[in-house]
Amino acid sequence: MKKLLSFFYLVITFSFCFAQDDVKRTIVTTDGEIDDVDTFIRFLLYTNEFETQGLVYSSSMWHWKGDGQGTTFTSEMEMTQRIYGENLTDLRWPGTQWMEELLSAYKKVYPNLILHDKNYPTAEKLLGMVRIGNIDFEGEMAKRTEGSKLIREKLLDDDHRELFLQAWGGTNTIARALKSIEEDYSGTKDWEVIKDKVSKKAIIYTIMDQDATYKNYIGPNWPEIRVFYNSNQFWCFAYPWKQVVPKSQQPYLEGSFMGPNIINNHGPLLKKYYSYGDGQQQEGDPNHFEGDISKIINTERGDFSKYDFISEGDSPAFLHLVDVGLDNYKSPSRGGWSGRFVLSEENPFRYEDGNRAADLNPETGELDTSYPQTRWIKPMQLDFAARADWCIKTFEEANHSPEIKISEGSKINAVPGETITLNVSTFDVDNHPVALNIWCYEEAGSGKVEVETKQNSATIKIPMTTKSGSQFHIIVEGTDTGFPALTRYQRVIITVK
Template identity: 75%
Template sequence: MEIQVVRRQLKVIILLTVFFLMGNNLAQSQSGKLRTVVTTDGEIDDVDTFLRYLLYTNEFDTEGLIYSSSMWHWKGDEKGTKFTSEMEMTRNIYGEDLTNLRWPGTNWIQELLTEYKKVHPNLLLHDTNYPSSEELLAVVKVGNIDFEGEMEQRTEGSELIAQKLLDDDPREIFLQAWGGTNTIARALKSIEEDHSKTKNWKDIKEKVSRKAIIYTIMDQDATYKNYIGPNWPEIRVFYNANQFWCFAYPWKKVVPKSQQPYLEGSFMGPNIINNHGPLLKKYYAYGDGQKQEGDPNHFEGDISKIANTDRGSFSKYDFISEGDSPAFLHLVDVGLDNYSDPSRGGWSGRFVQSEENPFKYEDGKASADFNPESGEMDPRYPQTRWIKAMQLDFAARADWCVKPFDEANHPPKIRISEGNTLSVKAGEELTIHFSASDPDDHKVAFSAWCYAEAGDGAVQIESQEASAKIKIPANAEQGAKYHIIVEGTDTGFPALTRYQRVILEVTSGKD
């Protein structure tokens, strides 16, 4: 019996590895871009996430922008039907028998795309891959919005997702759940209803399971637990329940002090919000005087209302929240090579394989990184370690909205002479060499460090100007992998950082 269990576990691990490799190869074999669909409940932090998202749409193919619901926001059926949340937190905060909850409407995406259209010509000066507002408007759909977790109705949004999962494009569909997973669940339910009685159902289910990746920020309804997980257990899920908080409302309690200045109004105001065109003027920040229609809980724009609350320490233009940005940042290739293997860590955080479900990657204590500022293992540090680089990158793209190419900064490209995967022996000493090309002819400063938590521990590194000397531990086991991150930061403003990951695999361990 134990042998059979082990064999089954090995089979699952092998299949999962094949799925990751197939997906990554297929994605690269097409347009070179990854496909994604966004589902959003429209909270103010979704709006801010979307504004940042628009400045990165040159990096991937946006194939759906879908209004959905969550435990925090739903429209109601406009018939007075009362609803009580399945989620304990929502019941405790808002009570029972509600007919709607903080619904922001189904126009805010279109309104922001109107502003995006105004800056689009300038964005094209920096990258011709930016999609037009018309292309993005064409994929805006309304999904399942009437109630938290509602997945009974087929909607335009759910049908779009189902169609993408079934189409002949072999690239994966990266499904972002900025709110609940109910519209995604309805799409999968429709596929099951339409095909489960057909002779090729097994092939269809395998295709969809191989094609879909869900990146979800918490469980914002119960549809993953109640439907997706039990019925589609081999769909990969990247589950961010801890790390996103550093990019959300309580960031001052979570983000290391050294990173906080890049979220404060003194940085956000001049470098992102003001004098960067009409799109970014819509960005919600503390004390900005803005108020989202439909959400009575949005008070942050009025400084006088936060003065005597637990948010009294916030100042004008301070960051409020972009709790969903880690989802799309997983698609931005900055050289960390973490798309197909989220355990490697990157701008979207770092996740470890679930002990219960090998197709699910989770954050939490098991994926904690050592935080040098606190001197402790920190479950949020896999995200917070990148905040400075992410915020400077955001500021550079804000400049792209208004500046010509030669007055803005653009990221360098880093190269490793020896390649990104090297075989080493226990006790070996080696040197890797790196270089950079910068589109603005800025000088690039390098550093190299070992990402111990992403691999099997630490190695000694002596980082030099364009190389790094590395010593493999004498007691390294065969098969161990050590992750070296090479960072290159240019001297432009905002200073931009890109990376290369070098994985050292021990092929000859200690005697």
Template identity: 75%
Template sequence: MKKISLILPLLFLFTAGFAQQINKRTIVTTDGEIDDVDTFIRFLMYTNEFDTEGLIYSSSMWHWKGDGKGTTMVSEMEMSRNMYGERSELRWPGTTWMEELLAEYKKVHPNLILHDKNYPSAEALLELVKVGNIDFEGEMDQRTDGSEWIAEKLLDDDPREIFLQAWGGTNTIARALKSIEEDYSNSKDWKSIKEKVSKKAIIYTIMDQDATYKKYIGPNWPEIRVFYNANQFWCFAYPWKIVVPKSQQPYLEGGFMGPNIITNHGPLFEKYYSYGDGQKQEGDPNHFEGDISKIVNTERGSFSKYDFISEGDSPAFLHLVDVGLDNYEDPSRGGWSGRFVQSKENNFRFEDGEMASDLNPETGEMDKSYPQTRWIKPMQLDFAARADWCVKSFEEANHPPKIIVKEGNTIKVNAGETVTLNLSSADVDGDPVYFKVWTYAEAGDGTATIELKTDSATVQIPDSAKSGEEYHVIVEGTDAGFPALTRYQRVIFTIK
């Protein structure tokens, strides 16, 4: 395990008091690609789990509007520069698609609140939709409604963090930070304002989709925490057939997606993009996936109707969903959003890649995608249950269990010690819950030996364990409803 330096736990203490009691705050920035649309639909199904405080159109290396005057640009990013050359606009999907999806969400909202009263209304979410910096890739010269909204939230008196999701470029976030710098850098309070904003902001970015993090945010705001997903998200994106283990692929195929998520689940899911569904996004000439005649023998593989296309940005908001893995406070622990290790160059930056690999049991090799792919089955079943919430009564649908470990989540032990965990569950639907207990070796310092009985697990710490090491044991409980739903408790054994 790559140990986190002392400075990060101090920052995480700022979060911890709120994480267990108060909803986390988040703002989404999105470039509107078809995978953003699908991510947004899944996001709406989880808005009961956190406080959404902004939904902001932004640009990226893949999508930008242009200024309407014919001004051209060449991408600063090598991949899109080579693909598209000099342009006056690029695949721009417009600034109404979130409003259109919220109109469909409004239709299913009365049913969603039968399952959880915390689902926000469509009207409340509509008030949060803003237009950010969209004219060009990486454009951050102009103050926009979206950038000003982010700046206002970062400066407000609410002590909770703002989890900033970059589904596209980071330019609107960068503009917000630049505005704060312009407005306050000459103030006597600048040091405290900058410290406040740096502690308050967390950026979860899917790749670098423009150059604004490297050129502005990183150099000027080095103490803003950044979770940088450049590898793991691909398994939940366009090349999933190449990346995802065979055992997980059925949950992304049309045989599962069609009946359990897309069809007969209300008007919102009719807008979900899938292979061969006949849909076409206005403004994006590259969107071929809906054409059934064009989805065989593609460079990504061959696909069937209703197969999953991509939700490459969903890991960003899944970091906020508390399923019992306690990954929010420390992203090196791993969870439905992936697993990240602290950068050697910047204590405030967490990255995926080779150093954040997990052992893939199908190949027997370390796999830099497996920290994400290992969760695909429970994630997809959970999504299917929430799709049911759009159309079914509480009694007809399934809801997740609560997993309880009597001994708690942190236990101090000696090397070689044996500890018994007493397990129980609560399931609102009355379904039995079946346990699995395993060591997450890559999140800690090694593997413990585990013997599972019906409602208890014996954990044997190795004799070779050293003082200060951690052993992460995941207690996983899955109910017998349909779709079967899984929740967890992470127990961390620290060697005395």
């Protein structure tokens, strides 16, 4: 009996460790732009999907506090200097209380969120992770701050899991954390081991270069830290979305969808979500005009209506952590809700978007540098609407995502001329039927193969001319019939031998 109990203890312990290892951990750094606020609201509704270990106020080329002593500063970034000029004492600083205010609203909806998933962290736990980082000036990294100390601590801890560092603004607080490690250990016998450990642990997902600290410090001094660099695809989820998003996807960003399904009558957290014409004004940012209904008609970005989406330019960063079945966390070139990135030709530790990461947009028939992100907007927005419902509805009243399974597994070897059959099963906790769409993600692999879909299966014919080593990415997409309709996936990679 003792041996049997010991065996069960080992099984339970192993299962727990495996589950813990599988949970991704992350720290957010943010400059407080209004799109960061909206990203943060969506982020909070997905905190059951990963382990948040820090929420850090930082600065950027768009927002910095100043030192309070009248010291002037001129941006290193050409765009900011052109727009705002030189010798500024501060720039559009939104303060260091807005995360706490949103967490207070999150606390009110938390009792309802845990009806849907017990893994949501408490507001108190998240509040305990809020720190002020390097905020005085754009790119300031001279001072050790509470935010940089937290990042430093997590990079040096004994947790062997990767640490996913999100730069919603500049990378300066992250840079300060790394600089502190270098200052403390570079002259010691342990330096090479520590540098290797930190380089393997850290992943930086950055939305543009919003200061020069990656270029000036992180890249040259920590060249083996992995970087996912989104300088292009995020725009479809940012201010110019009407100029970028395909017409078929735009209704899910318009006020007729956003107002009733996300913003209104969904509790105090969603009511704070910034949208066009909503009457809200962010304190400290005189450039936030979008809430004034009289100023949103025929702007340079487009013609907007009340409750239209403004921007969540930083949401792709945290969406990379949400496992919807696309299996792209370790391999960003596969593509997913966070976009699709290819390995840099100059730096083997850097993934980036741009022309080499373009997908074919079926609406235009042309390669589109934003389509790796825009192709997912409808399911992402419906998923967001379901999470909004979780703030106010019981489990029985709300919708939850289906599960998709492939009998043959996610990795299949094949030979030229072979026909592969995939057998699909689905499960929906709400007992909704699940409709399947099975397709080949051409750009993620070596090209396209034809997929013939039947009710619960698909056949893929590998052409006789296929070269050895080719890979085909088959996306098995299942969408339930609840409302909002929710989609999950499985990716099958067929490798030709």
